[in-house]
Each structure stands twice: as structure tokens, then as C-alpha cells.
Amino acid sequence: MRVAVCVKHVPDTAARRIxxxxxxxxxxGEGALNSFDAxxxxxxxxxxxxxxxxxIVVVSLGPQRALDSLRKALAMGADRALLVSDEAxxxxxxxxxxxxLAAALERENADLVLFGQQASDGDGAVLWAAVADRxxxxxxxxxxxxxxxxxxxxxxxxTEFGYDVIEASLPAVVAxxxxxxxxxxxxxxxxxxxxxxxxxxxxxxxxxVEPSHAGEAGSRTTVIALSEPPPRGDSIKVEDDGNAxxxxxxxxxxxxxx
Amino acid sequence: xxxLVFLEHHEGELLKGSLxxxxxxxxxxxxxxxxxxxxxxxxxxxxxxxxxxxxxxVVDHESLKAPLPQPRVDGLAALIRDRGFDNVLFAxxxxxxxxxxxxxxxxxxxxxxxxxxxxIADGELVGKRPAIADSVVVDVGWTTTPRLALVRxxxxxxxxxxxxxxxxxxxxxxxDFSTTAKMIEQAHAEAEGVSIEDxxxxxxxxxxxxxxxxxxxxxxxxxxxxxxxxxxRAVVDAGWYPYSxxxxxxxxxxxxxxxxxxxxxxxxxxxxxxQGSGTIVAINKDPNAPIFxxxxxxVVGDVHAVVPKLTELVRSRKGG
Numbered sequence: 001m002r003v004a005v006c007v008k009h010v011p012d013t014a015a016r017r018i019x020x021x022x023x024x025x026x027x028x029g030e031g032a033l034n035s036f037d038a039x040x041x042x043x044x045x046x047x048x049x050x051x052x053x054x055x056i057v058v059v060s061l062g063p064q065r066a067l068d069s070l071r072k073a074l075a076m077g078a079d080r081a082l083l084v085s086d087e088a089x090x091x092x093x094x095x096x097x098x099x100x101l102a103a104a105l106e107r108e109n110a111d112l113v114l115f116g117q118q119a120s121d122g123d124g125a126v127l128w129a130a131v132a133d134r135x136x137x138x139x140x141x142x143x144x145x146x147x148x149x150x151x152x153x154x155x156x157x158x159t160e161f162g163y164d165v166i167e168a169s170l171p172a173v174v175a176x177x178x179x180x181x182x183x184x185x186x187x188x189x190x191x192x193x194x195x196x197x198x199x200x201x202x203x204x205x206x207x208x209v210e211p212s213h214a215g216e217a218g219s220r221t222t223v224i225a226l227s228e229p230p231p232r233g234d235s236i237k238v239e240d241d242g243n244a245x246x247x248x249x250x251x252x253x254x255x256x257x258x
Numbered sequence: 259x260x261x262l263v264f265l266e267h268h269e270g271e272l273l274k275g276s277l278x279x280x281x282x283x284x285x286x287x288x289x290x291x292x293x294x295x296x297x298x299x300x301x302x303x304x305x306x307x308x309x310x311x312x313x314x315x316v317v318d319h320e321s322l323k324a325p326l327p328q329p330r331v332d333g334l335a336a337l338i339r340d341r342g343f344d345n346v347l348f349a350x351x352x353x354x355x356x357x358x359x360x361x362x363x364x365x366x367x368x369x370x371x372x373x374x375x376x377x378i379a380d381g382e383l384v385g386k387r388p389a390i391a392d393s394v395v396v397d398v399g400w401t402t403t404p405r406l407a408l409v410r411x412x413x414x415x416x417x418x419x420x421x422x423x424x425x426x427x428x429x430x431x432x433x434d435f436s437t438t439a440k441m442i443e444q445a446h447a448e449a450e451g452v453s454i455e456d457x458x459x460x461x462x463x464x465x466x467x468x469x470x471x472x473x474x475x476x477x478x479x480x481x482x483x484x485x486x487x488x489x490x491r492a493v494v495d496a497g498w499y500p501y502s503x504x505x506x507x508x509x510x511x512x513x514x515x516x517x518x519x520x521x522x523x524x525x526x527x528x529x530x531x532x533q534g535s536g537t538i539v540a541i542n543k544d545p546n547a548p549i550f551x552x553x554x555x556x557v558v559g560d561v562h563a564v565v566p567k568l569t570e571l572v573r574s575r576k577g578g
Contacts, residue, residue: 018394098363118526121390126371126408129327129359138438139328141356142508144495154442158495159325159352160508161268165443166326172439179495220368224397229388237550240559245567248539249575251555257459257516257537258483258572 001054001150001170003044004110006101006131007037007073009066010121023223024091033069036116038076038183040176044114045077045184047148055079057108061089061100067199074194075186081199082108088204088211096218098130103207105135112153115175117142128175138168141175259288259383261345262338262404263311266354267294267302268325275349277309278414283347284310285417286378291315291343292423295333297323300425307423309416314423317430324441327356333430335364340428343404345383347376350408352508358408368400371408372526383407393551411507411530454503459485460514462505462532463493466521466542466561470498475565476520482572488512490528506531521561524549541565 011031018024041058048054058073060066061084070081084104092100105113113135118125132139143155144163153174154167186194204214212218236251238244252258263280266273272294283290292311294303296318303314317333334357338346346361348354350371362369375386383405385398400406454460461480463473473487480487489499491506505512506528517535522528524540524547532538533552540553541564550556557564 018390018396023396094359094362094369095366098359102363126355126359126362126369129356130363130369132328133331133360133363136433136435138435139356139360140439141327142352157352158491158501158508162501163443163445164325164441165445166439167442168439177491177495179492220362220366220400220402221370222368222399222401224384224399227395227397229393229395235550235554235556237556237558239545240557240564244557244559245564245571248555248557248564248568249571252516252539252572253575255537258575 001047001051001112002108002110003047003054003056003112003114004105004108005037005040005044005056005058005073005078005114006127007041007058007060007069007116008034008119009060009062009069010034010119018226020226023226031065031068033072034116034120036118036120036178038116039178039180040114040116041073041076041078042181042183043146043176046181047112050148057082057110059101059104059108060084061092061097061104064201067201070199071194072186074197074199075190076184077190080197083199083201084204084207085201086204086214089214091216091219092214093219093221094126094130095220096214098127098134099213099218100204100207100209101127102131102134103209104202105131107207111170112148113137113173115173117175117177128173132173135173138172140166140168140172142177143174144177144179146174146176146180259345260343261286261288261290261347262343263290263292264334264346264348264354264357265292265294265303265306265314266349266351267296267299270302272302272305273349273351274416275351275411277306277416279347279349279409280306280309280311281417282376282414283345284419286376293317293334293337295322295330303425304423307421308418310419310421311423312421313426315426315428317428319430321432321437322430324444325353326439326441327353327360328436328439329432330357331360331364332432332436333428334361336430337428338365338404345405345407348406348408350411350507355408358406362406365404367404367406368402369406369408370398370400373398373407373409374413376407376409412511454486454488454505454512455510457486457512457514459483459516460488460512460535461485461518461520462488462490462522463499463520464490464522464528465492465496466523467493468521468562472562473499475561475569479518479565479569479572482569482576483516485514485516490522519549519553520565522549523547524552
């Protein structure tokens with residue numbers, strides 16, 4: 001069974017800011033693998049272990065730097081990486097991103113496409129549904145427990161009303177929740193071995209995607225302006241040096257909360 | 259301007275979030291319609307009239323019985339292609355997010371999500387979206403129609419304006435792949451358990467607690483403060499604590515006077531359920547956790563050290 005895992009290289013949490021000139025998220029700095037995607041990679045590894053065979057390919061759309069995140073996935077145990085990197089794809093919104101990603105996934109023709117729960121930079125949690133529609137495959141999202149057989153996939157997921165169990169035939173698209181597993185840390189052997197694994201970088205042209213379908217040209221949404229949110233009031237942050245609990249109780253007492 | 263609002267329903271009732279978005283659409287003006295998709299939902303559709311829908315389209319089909327997104331994309335895409343709406347609005351939910359994103363791909367239409375307000379500026383629809391852990395508000399727009407929008411949970415309150423809607427039945431046909439996923443079990447959470455919605459003080463635990471056994475730390479603090487215990491989705495899904503205590507998008511929305519978050523990162527899923535709290539205190543060992551960007555008092559430290567000490571201090575204060 002071939003499992004494709006879609007991952008995103010996201011800016012470091014501490015450095016996250018929006019570039020006022022381009023109104024895009026500033027992607028300078030090293031960045032890291034979106035932590036929610038580690039759950040999807042872990043789940044793919046478990047599926048492969050359980051089935052005793054298969055191939056895991058990690059797929060990303062992003063700048064060259066995104067290879068760092070793909071290498072982390074390879075170090076965890078994925079077999080192969082595919083990065084779609086093209087200047088013309090920068091600034092892609094949901095419609096454009098799903099178009100490019102679907103083209104890459106069509107090429108991979110995986111039995112199962114996995115996504116993490118959300119991107120930690122965009123707070124978006126919708127890409128999988130757009131990709132599933134473009135691939136014309138069944139979708140199960142927010143999956144907290146996944147069972148995969150040779151022909152079907154069954155997911156237990158939480159909604160506003162409790163737990164659903166949904167089953168679909170393969171090939172399918174599944175988005176997992178961060179409750180599904182504890183992702184492993186890459187071992188030293190894994191990190192060393194990752195360097196030798198296949199890492200392909202392709203352009204839009206390689207995938208046969210017209211530039212008009214990607215980047216700002218292919219996007220249907222736009223950022224008009226940025227502003228400061230209404231202030232929430234002064235916020236206090238203390239490092240615990242052994243006295244944080246005392247300081248907190250004083251704060252609560254001052255505000256008549258204790 | 260024509261606006262269509264996706265009306266989600268559960269056990270024969272339209273959801274409050276959908277009615278809130280419908281009320282907002284009516285307030286923005288133009289022709290406002292709602293759409294209800296399901297099986298045997300004619301009765302449900304009529305509930306939308308008083309909240310500002312002039313027309314409610316009903317797509318009634320056995321394939322729409324289970325709350326699954328893909329057949330809904332088929333139904334909505336046909337309706338939208340047929341009638342041509344300028345705006346299609348959704349109240350964010352597990353179902354609505356998947357429906358809206360699938361629809362965006364199907365229609366090559368722009369989707370903006372997590373919106374906390376909608377307004378008309380120079381005749382154009384503009385959405386407000388908080389970004390980077392709500393440290394910046396982004397005004398977002400659309401370059402084509404239909405404009406698709408997902409509105410953050412709990413943003414708009416339903417407002418009854420007293421009208422009634424004409425109901426119009428719409429036929430549906432489905433793509434093969436859309437009806438491949440099947441609902442095997444549609445479980446419902448138990449309704450009993452402590453009510454966290456009415457508590458003045460809530461102490462909540464997240465994955466940073468490290469394990470279910472450490473929930474006693476949270477329980478002890480809640481007891482000392484005379485408050486209730488809540489949990490995040492991650493720990494509920496992991497089986498550490500019951501679903502009835504879950505705060506967040508797929509759990510309860512709470513607004514106590516004091517909310518103490520222990521080992522909670524502050525993911526958006528949790529935040530939308532507790533951001534209306536009076537005073538928010540966060541204890542987390544990760545200084546980069548998003549929760550520090552919207553709490554009033556943050557302690558960067560180990561919950562296992564800070565929480566027991568806090569409990570002790572609160573106890574001695576109340577006792578003395």
C-alpha cells in the first residue's frame with residue numbers, strides 16, 4: 001500500500017509575523033515541520049508496520065527550505081519525499097494550493113492520502129476537503145482512531161455531538177486529529193539514513209500545472225488590510241522561579257477572584 | 259447582492275450558529291436564502307424564516323441523511339450553479355468546514371475561514387480574520403463570486419425578525435465518490451456529568467499534564483477554588499477525561515469569571531470555547547504556547563510544580 005502524507009513547513013512560532021509589504025506571512029527564518037503533520041506521518045508509519053509492507057511518500061508545497069521538514073519526515077521513517085517548489089506558487093490560497101497539491105498527488109497515485117489536523121501558521125483546517133474533491137476520493141476528517149484494511153479505511157472522529165465512525169473504500173483521503181498518536185522522535189540512525197533517501201523537487205511545469213492555477217493568479221481570495229486587534233488589557237507573564245504560584249495568588253486576590 | 263446560508267441541523271433543530279450567520283446575512287442586506295440538506299428535513303427548513311431567510315431551499319435525499327460533507331458539496335454546487343449566489347456563508351463546524359472547502363475546489367471559488375466579522379465596504383463583502391494567535395486582524399476579500407465564508411463558532415447571535423420563508427424543494431444528484439464514505443455509527447455523547455457552562459471558576463487540563471492520573475492536580479485546584487473541571491479535545495479524545503467536560507469548538511463554550519488553563523497550548527479549537535472568560539490564567543512550560551498571547555496572567559513553568567503549590571496557597575488563604 002502506498003501512503004502519501006501531506007506536510008507543511010511552517011515559520012517558527014516565536015518569529016511569526018506578517019510582512020506589511022506583501023501582506024503574507026513572513027517566511028524568513030528556519031521554520032519547522034508543522035507539528036500537527038507529525039501525527040499524520042506517525043500514523044502512516046504505523047499503518048506500514050501493521051501491514052508489513054508499503055511505501056510512505058511525504059509531499060509538500062513550499063520553498064526549497066521546506067526540504068528540512070521533508071527530511072524530518074524521512075528521518076522519522078518515511079521512504080521518499082516530493083517537494084513542489086515554484087516561485088509562481090507563492091501566495092497560493094486554498095483553491096490554488098489544493099490544485100497544485102492534487103496534481104502532485106495524482107502523480108503519486110497513493111492508496112491513502114493523509115493530512116494532519118491543521119497548519120499551525122494559518123490556523124486553517126480545510127485543505128484536505130478541497131484536495132479530496134479534486135482527487136474525487138472519499139474523505140474522512142478529524143480522525144482520532146484509524147483502522148486500515150487492504151480495501152477500506154475506517155475512522156472514529158469527534159464532532160460537536162459526540163463520536164462518529166465512518167468507513168470508506170480505498171483510495172481515500174483522511175485527516176487525522178492530534179489525539180490519534182504520539183509521534184516518535186527521529187533516531188540518530190533515522191537522521192543519518194534520511195540523507196540517502198530519494199528527495200525530488202518538482203516545478204509546476206513538471207506537474208503540468210498552468211501558472212494561472214497557482215500563486216496569486218490562481219487564488220480567489222485576497223488580503224485587503226492588516227490591523228491591530230482590540231487590546232485585551234495588560235497581560236502579565238512570569239517565569240516560574242519557585243515563586244510563580246505566590247505571584248499568581250496575589251494577582252487573583254487583587255482581582256477578587258480568590 | 260444575493261446570499262445563501264448553509265443551515266446545519268441536528269436532531270430536528272437548526273443549529274444556533276447557522277441561525278446566527280443567517281441573522282447577520284439578513285442584517286447585511288440583499289436577498290437572503292438558506293439551504294437545508296438532509297433526509298426528511300422539510301419541517302426543519304421552516305425554522306429559518308424568523309431569522310431573516312426569504313427563501314429556504316430544501317435538498318431532501320436519503321444520501322444526505324448522515325452528516326457527511328461530500329454529498330452536500332454536490333447538492334450545494336448544483337444549487338449555486340443554477341441560481342448564482344454572490345455569497346455563500348457557513349457557521350464553522352466539523353461538517354461545515356469540510357463542505358465549504360470541498361465546494362471551494364468544486365466551484366474554483368474563494369474561501370475565507372475563521373471569520374469573526376463580516377461587513378460591506380464600498381459595496382464589497384469584507385471578512386475579518388484574526389491571525390497569528392489573534393495578534394493581528396486581517397481584512398480579507400474575494401476576487402470572484404461566489405464568495406465562500408466560514409464564520410468562527412459563536413460569532414453571531416441569532417436575531418429573530420419575525421418573517422417567514424418560502425420553501426423550495428431542489429433535486430439532487432450525486433457524484434460516485436461523494437457517497438462512498440458511509441456513516442457506520444453516529445454516536446451521541448452522554449448528556450449527564452458536571453455542568454461547566456454555569457461555573458464561575460473553571461480549571462482546565464490539557465495534554466501538558468502528561469497523563470490522565472495528573473488530572474487530580476486540576477481537580478484539587480478546582481475544589482479549592484470552588485470551581486469545575488474542564489478538558490481539551492486532545493485529552494478527551496485520548497480518553498483521559500469525559501467528553502461532557504470538553505471546552506472548545508467541538509465541545510462546550512464557557513465564559514466563567516476565572517479560567518485557569520493547565521498544560522494547555524491554546525489551539526484555536528480550544529480557544530473559541532473559552533476566549534469569552536473574564537480572567538484567563540495559563541500555566542504551561544512552553545513559553546511559545548499560543549495561550550500566552552491571549553491570557554491575562556501567564557506562568558511559564560511546570561504544571562506539576564506550580565499547580566499543587568497554587569492549590570495549597572488557595573486553601574490556606576480560604577482557611578485563614
